[in-house]
Amino acid sequence: MTTRIRTLAGDVFFPTAALAVAALCWWAVAVVGDVPAFVLPAPGAVVARLVGNPTLYVHNAWYTLEKVLYGGSVGIAAGFLLAVLVAYLPWFRTAVYPYLVAVRVLPKLAVAPLLLIYLGTGTETAVVFVALITFFPLVLSTAAGLERAPSAHRDLLRSVDAGPLERIVYVDLPYALPDVFAGLKQSVTLAVVGAVVAEWVIADRGLGFLILMGSENVRPDVMLAALAVLLALGLSLYGTVVLVQRGVRRWLGLEATG
Amino acid sequence: MIDLADVTVRFDDVTAIEDVDLRIDDGEFVTVVGPSGCGKTTLLRTIGGLQTPTTGRVRIDGKPPAAAQAGADLGFVFQRHTLFQWKTALENVTFLRRLAGEEPDETDARALLETMGLEGFADARPARLSGGMRQRVAIARALHLGADVLLMDEPFGELDEITRDELGVEIRDVWRRERKTVVFVTHSVPEAVFLADRCLVVCGQPGRIEADYEIDLPEPRDANVFGSRAFQEQVATVRRTLHEAHDRDRERDLGRDQRRERDRGRDR
Ligand SMILES: Nc1ncnc2c1ncn2[C@@H]1O[C@H](COP(=O)(O)OP(=O)(O)OP(=O)(O)O)[C@@H](O)[C@H]1O
Ligand SMILES: [Mg+2]
Numbered sequence: 001m002t003t004r005i006r007t008l009a010g011d012v013f014f015p016t017a018a019l020a021v022a023a024l025c026w027w028a029v030a031v032v033g034d035v036p037a038f039v040l041p042a043p044g045a046v047v048a049r050l051v052g053n054p055t056l057y058v059h060n061a062w063y064t065l066e067k068v069l070y071g072g073s074v075g076i077a078a079g080f081l082l083a084v085l086v087a088y089l090p091w092f093r094t095a096v097y098p099y100l101v102a103v104r105v106l107p108k109l110a111v112a113p114l115l116l117i118y119l120g121t122g123t124e125t126a127v128v129f130v131a132l133i134t135f136f137p138l139v140l141s142t143a144a145g146l147e148r149a150p151s152a153h154r155d156l157l158r159s160v161d162a163g164p165l166e167r168i169v170y171v172d173l174p175y176a177l178p179d180v181f182a183g184l185k186q187s188v189t190l191a192v193v194g195a196v197v198a199e200w201v202i203a204d205r206g207l208g209f210l211i212l213m214g215s216e217n218v219r220p221d222v223m224l225a226a227l228a229v230l231l232a233l234g235l236s237l238y239g240t241v242v243l244v245q246r247g248v249r250r251w252l253g254l255e256a257t258g
Numbered sequence: 259m260i261d262l263a264d265v266t267v268r269f270d271d272v273t274a275i276e277d278v279d280l281r282i283d284d285g286e287f288v289t290v291v292g293p294s295g296c297g298k299t300t301l302l303r304t305i306g307g308l309q310t311p312t313t314g315r316v317r318i319d320g321k322p323p324a325a326a327q328a329g330a331d332l333g334f335v336f337q338r339h340t341l342f343q344w345k346t347a348l349e350n351v352t353f354l355r356r357l358a359g360e361e362p363d364e365t366d367a368r369a370l371l372e373t374m375g376l377e378g379f380a381d382a383r384p385a386r387l388s389g390g391m392r393q394r395v396a397i398a399r400a401l402h403l404g405a406d407v408l409l410m411d412e413p414f415g416e417l418d419e420i421t422r423d424e425l426g427v428e429i430r431d432v433w434r435r436e437r438k439t440v441v442f443v444t445h446s447v448p449e450a451v452f453l454a455d456r457c458l459v460v461c462g463q464p465g466r467i468e469a470d471y472e473i474d475l476p477e478p479r480d481a482n483v484f485g486s487r488a489f490q491e492q493v494a495t496v497r498r499t500l501h502e503a504h505d506r507d508r509e510r511d512l513g514r515d516q517r518r519e520r521d522r523g524r525d526r
Pocket of ligand 2: 411
């Protein structure tokens with residue numbers, strides 16, 4: 001019990017202390033070093049931004065989140081579907097898989113301006129872009145995961161004449177879960193990146209747009225405040241995936257060990 | 259009745275079994291023993307319809323194995339890795355029957371687990387069970403399926419000798435009560451003799467049935483059998499057959515290699 005408390009205290013204390021030291025250094029450079037606020041605002045100034053006009057940040061966070069949710073859902077659904085096709089249709093796999101792997105090295109961000117031409121400056125562009133960027137990591141890891149089940153399990157199901165759907169649901173999918181969630185974690189992280197980049201390109205609204213405006217008006221305090229909100233958004237999404245994974249593992253009766 | 263006629267199974271570069279003819283009557287306990295790689299697993303999978311023969315014909319009660327699969331009439335026990343980690347022992351036992359489209363019976367499943375010496379572990383997940391206990395669950399699962407034919411591929415392969423003997427006694431006991439048709443693959447000659455009514459010695463590459471022994475031992479088979487003279491004699495016979503076949507195969511292979519060498523020399 002004592003060791004548990006001590007590690008818990010350590011787990012909380014050291015990161016908090018590190019954060020405090022970093023903030024102190026930041027403050028020292030900004031205030032004691034007398035750096036002008038348009039170059040490096042003091043920590044207090046950033047907090048004042050957030051507290052002074054919370055609706056601005058909340059609204060823009062919502063706009064960004066919207067793009068993440070719509071685009072992410074589409075990308076994840078499409079990625080999952082494609083992974084199933086790749087895993088179960090050999091001809092489809094042969095036809096498509098090499099390209100899926102090859103496209104991995106393509107920086108997806110470079111596609112954004114192209115979408116601008118095809119889809120215009122509306123939210124659709126951002127949604128499509130987020131979908132595109134979340135899609136790839138999920139396809140590859142899920143397709144790999146669906147092959148992980150030991151062949152004896154498949155033999156067992158075949159020995160009672162169970163169909164392919166039963167095999168997918170009861171055997172392949174449970175074994176694929178770690179890979180599916182690994183893919184999802186990458187996907188949600190990239191979804192936020194995608195939403196911000198899309199907002200730079202279509203310049204409509206959202207945290208990315210706020211950062212863009214902050215840059216044009218030389219307002220690093222606004223930019224840093226928006227970044228802080230973005231960080232919180234990204235962490236919450238990631239945390240949600242972790243929680244869902246833990247829930248699924250508990251539901252399946254597997255110990256929460258990874 | 260299981261009936262194999264002229265069955266050959268060929269993979270890309272190897273022939274696993276060749277021209278196998280085999281009839282197994284209802285209610286027989288048949289063991290299959292032979293060296294590694296001689297096609298025992300292939301034979302079992304072919305009987306159970308998991309492997310389609312390249313040539314030849316497999317019939318179970320006059321119908322192709324697929325019919326037996328559909329009728330939940332084949333209970334497989336594999337060497338390992340076949341319990342669902344995310345289900346309890348009991349759920350594992352009932353689940354296969356549900357997959358087979360039959361209504362599971364929890365009382366029966368619990369009773370089977372108890373028969374297999376697993377009382378108190380019905381709600382444990384496989385991760386908490388030892389290797390021997392997991393195999394007991396797998397056997398209970400095959401029995402709960404209600405299949406008339408049990409196909410077991412080295413089910414005790416990874417267990418220590420004591421546990422093997424124990425489970426052997428239990429399996430034979432269950433068989434005596436339920437009179438299933440059992441085909442049981444093993445590496446171990448004493449195990450093959452102890453369990454069997456009939457012991458098939460499989461040898462060679464491609465595999466063939468080298469010998470087909472009736473095993474004559476007193477019932478019930480329990481630990482006393484191991485010490486008996488009849489048991490030891492029959493173990494010795496099977497073992498001798500295995501060694502002789504092995505030596506013969508090796509001589510033939512050596513002879514073939516020498517001939518090849520000679521031919522190559524002549525070509526030069
Ligand atoms: N799916 C497969 N593809 C290609 N070759 C195979 C396949 N299954 C088995 N073989 C080959 O067929 C031969 C017989 O294999 P099998 O697994 O039936 O032997 P076994 O008697 O069960 O061996 P062990 O005692 O080691 O389990 C081996 O040479 C093996 O390499
Ligand atoms: Mg084998």
